[in-house]
Amino acid sequence: MIRVGLNFGLRLRGGAAARALSMSSGQTGPLGTSTTPASLVNVAAQAEKPPPVILETPILRECPIAIPAHRTPVQAWVESLRHYDDQPVGLADLHPDVFAVMPRVDILHTVAIWQKNFKRISYAKVKTRAEVRGGGKKPWKQKGSGRARHGSIRSPLWRGGGVVHGPRGPTSYYYMLPMKVRVSGLKVALTTKLMQDNLHIVDNLELPTPDSQYLANLAQYRRWGQSVLIVDVNEMPENITRAVAGLKSITLVPGLGLNVHSMLKHETLVLTLDTVAFLEEKLLWHDVRYTALYPFRLPYCDFP
Amino acid sequence: MPSAVVWELPLPMKTETKCKRGRHGGNKCGRGNKGYARGGNRPRLGFEGGQTPFYLAIPKYGYNEGHSLRRQYHPLSLRRLQYLIDLGRLDPTQPIDLTQLTNSRGVTIQPLKRDYGVQLVEEGADIFSAKVNIEVQMASELVVAVIEKNGGIITTAFYDQRSLDIVCKPVPFFLRGQPIPKRMLPPEDLVRYYTDPKNRGYLADPSKVLEARLELGKKYGYVLPDMTKDELFQMLSTRKDPRQIFFGLAPGWVVNMSEKKILKPVDERLLKYYSS
Numbered sequence: 001m002i003r004v005g006l007n008f009g010l011r012l013r014g015g016a017a018a019r020a021l022s023m024s025s026g027q028t029g030p031l032g033t034s035t036t037p038a039s040l041v042n043v044a045a046q047a048e049k050p051p052p053v054i055l056e057t058p059i060l061r062e063c064p065i066a067i068p069a070h071r072t073p074v075q076a077w078v079e080s081l082r083h084y085d086d087q088p089v090g091l092a093d094l095h096p097d098v099f100a101v102m103p104r105v106d107i108l109h110t111v112a113i114w115q116k117n118f119k120r121i122s123y124a125k126v127k128t129r130a131e132v133r134g135g136g137k138k139p140w141k142q143k144g145s146g147r148a149r150h151g152s153i154r155s156p157l158w159r160g161g162g163v164v165h166g167p168r169g170p171t172s173y174y175y176m177l178p179m180k181v182r183v184s185g186l187k188v189a190l191t192t193k194l195m196q197d198n199l200h201i202v203d204n205l206e207l208p209t210p211d212s213q214y215l216a217n218l219a220q221y222r223r224w225g226q227s228v229l230i231v232d233v234n235e236m237p238e239n240i241t242r243a244v245a246g247l248k249s250i251t252l253v254p255g256l257g258l259n260v261h262s263m264l265k266h267e268t269l270v271l272t273l274d275t276v277a278f279l280e281e282k283l284l285w286h287d288v289r290y291t292a293l294y295p296f297r298l299p300y301c302d303f304p
Numbered sequence: 305m306p307s308a309v310v311w312e313l314p315l316p317m318k319t320e321t322k323c324k325r326g327r328h329g330g331n332k333c334g335r336g337n338k339g340y341a342r343g344g345n346r347p348r349l350g351f352e353g354g355q356t357p358f359y360l361a362i363p364k365y366g367y368n369e370g371h372s373l374r375r376q377y378h379p380l381s382l383r384r385l386q387y388l389i390d391l392g393r394l395d396p397t398q399p400i401d402l403t404q405l406t407n408s409r410g411v412t413i414q415p416l417k418r419d420y421g422v423q424l425v426e427e428g429a430d431i432f433s434a435k436v437n438i439e440v441q442m443a444s445e446l447v448v449a450v451i452e453k454n455g456g457i458i459t460t461a462f463y464d465q466r467s468l469d470i471v472c473k474p475v476p477f478f479l480r481g482q483p484i485p486k487r488m489l490p491p492e493d494l495v496r497y498y499t500d501p502k503n504r505g506y507l508a509d510p511s512k513v514l515e516a517r518l519e520l521g522k523k524y525g526y527v528l529p530d531m532t533k534d535e536l537f538q539m540l541s542t543r544k545d546p547r548q549i550f551f552g553l554a555p556g557w558v559v560n561m562s563e564k565k566i567l568k569p570v571d572e573r574l575l576k577y578y579s580s
Contacts, residue, residue, distance in 0.1 A: 106313040299561060301475075
């Protein structure tokens with residue numbers, strides 16, 4: 001549902017002009033030097049007159065999955081990557097049960113810690129007094145030598161002796177959180193990103209050039225932050241894969257690779273419209289599904 | 305610096321281990337003075353200093369004797385059945401079987417815990433109003449009366465452990481690639497139950513079952529609705545063969561789920577075995 005209507009073009013133009021004006025005034029970075037890239041300085045000077053907008057029909061994405069009657073969808077701008085200065089291309093309705101859930105920070109913590117630890121196998125192992133080479137013979141007789149009594153040269157009291165309660169063999173720290181906890185972790189992370197203005201939706205990932213610098217400048221101009229996580233479900237175009245290959249702070253990830261740790265690690269999250277549909281479908285299914293009779297990877301007749 | 309800062313809930317869930325170090329945690333470390341309690345040499349659990357301990361003083365009695373061999377039947381109330389039908393989880397236009405009940409998550413059967421099936425329980429007898437063709441393992445007289453009064457059919461059938469596991473979870477069984485086994489007949493003590501027409505047993509004589517239906521109607525004071533004029537008569541009269549596990553699948557067949565094919569045995573000996 002769009003309430004903007006006829007004022008759509010004018011409002012955007014105002015927003016773009018405001019951004020351009022702030023850039024031309026000269027941002028200073030942490031070292032006191034200007035962070036405005038040289039390529040943008042000239043452009044900023046011309047930004048007093050914003051370029052004429054070709055008004056195509058805006059992309060209005062409505063939520064395909066039914067929303068409960070007592071909730072309203074949250075909205076986000078749909079942007080495009082074709083031009084660094086491009087205005088938003090449309091408006092997307094996002095399902096509130098995925099993008100506006102209760103901000104459970106403890107669930108985020110649980111899931112992030114689980115992600116870090118469940119793969120851990122610690123290979124540390126030290127030898128006990130039984131495993132250290134030697135130490136079977138009593139070093140000197142019990143009485144008469146004047147020294148302390150000892151039974152073996154490898155007891156823990158001795159230098160070179162065995163360790164008492166040391167790490168013993170490969171230990172696994174594997175554990176699984178319930179499926180619904182992990183799902184709600186993803187929902188809470190998406191909500192957090194949206195509510196803290198760190199979520200950007202893009203119609204598709206088509207870049208004009210495979211240049212990494214272009215993408216870096218775009219992220220800086222649009223104030224996306226230090227690190228960006230881009231998620232796409234379809235096959236990614238060649239331009240963006242080549243652009244991201246040269247950058248350390250921007251990561252491109254398929255839809256199934258979205259996880260809480262990556263979302264917390266990167267400052268901004270960029271999703272395509274297809275990714276949003278995919279995530280909504282997958283994450284909302286867990287709210288309505290039956291409990292599993294047997295593992296979900298085996299075929300079910302009534303649900304996927 | 306990420307903008308979401310995460311922390312743990314400060315819930316009192318973590319048990320703090322008592323640290324035996326210094327000032328008031330140390331010295332005797334909560335162990336008191338001399339004796340076996342200090343040295344860690346306490347006697348076994350249940351020892352009462354020489355007095356005959358409680359667990360030996362009480363005489364034995366076989367309360368739980370053979371508990372792991374006793375048959376258990378998961379209760380299913382008529383109220384829950386009505387609830388499932390009303391919500392659309394169970395389809396009354398198809399015969400209701402253990403498979404249907406499990407698929408709709410109405411009951412959860414654990415064949416490994418000595419469950420032998422489902423028993424219908426009388427709670428909700430006054431509000432039950434659904435016409436169903438239902439097959440369970442045990443049912444009381446009132447339940448039978450209620451279902452037949454509403455124009456339905458109830459049958460009690462026996463499933464042995466292996467057949468029960470197959471009926472409750474058909475998909476993992478089909479993926480094993482084994483032929484569908486034939487259902488075993490009930491053990492001695494259950495034969496009388498399943499051949500009795502009053503329990504609507506699947507081994508009982510159909511004519512005697514009809515007589516029992518009329519008698520029950522007279523006893524509880526309702527008129528039996530005529531089934532032959534019902535549009536769902538064919539569905540309501542479908543029953544399983546005593547050796548059959550699934551509707552529409554006979555013992556001996558192999559179901560291939562990935563290629564969606566059914567393989568049937570051709571050898572004479574196999575056919576003779578599976579049709580006996």
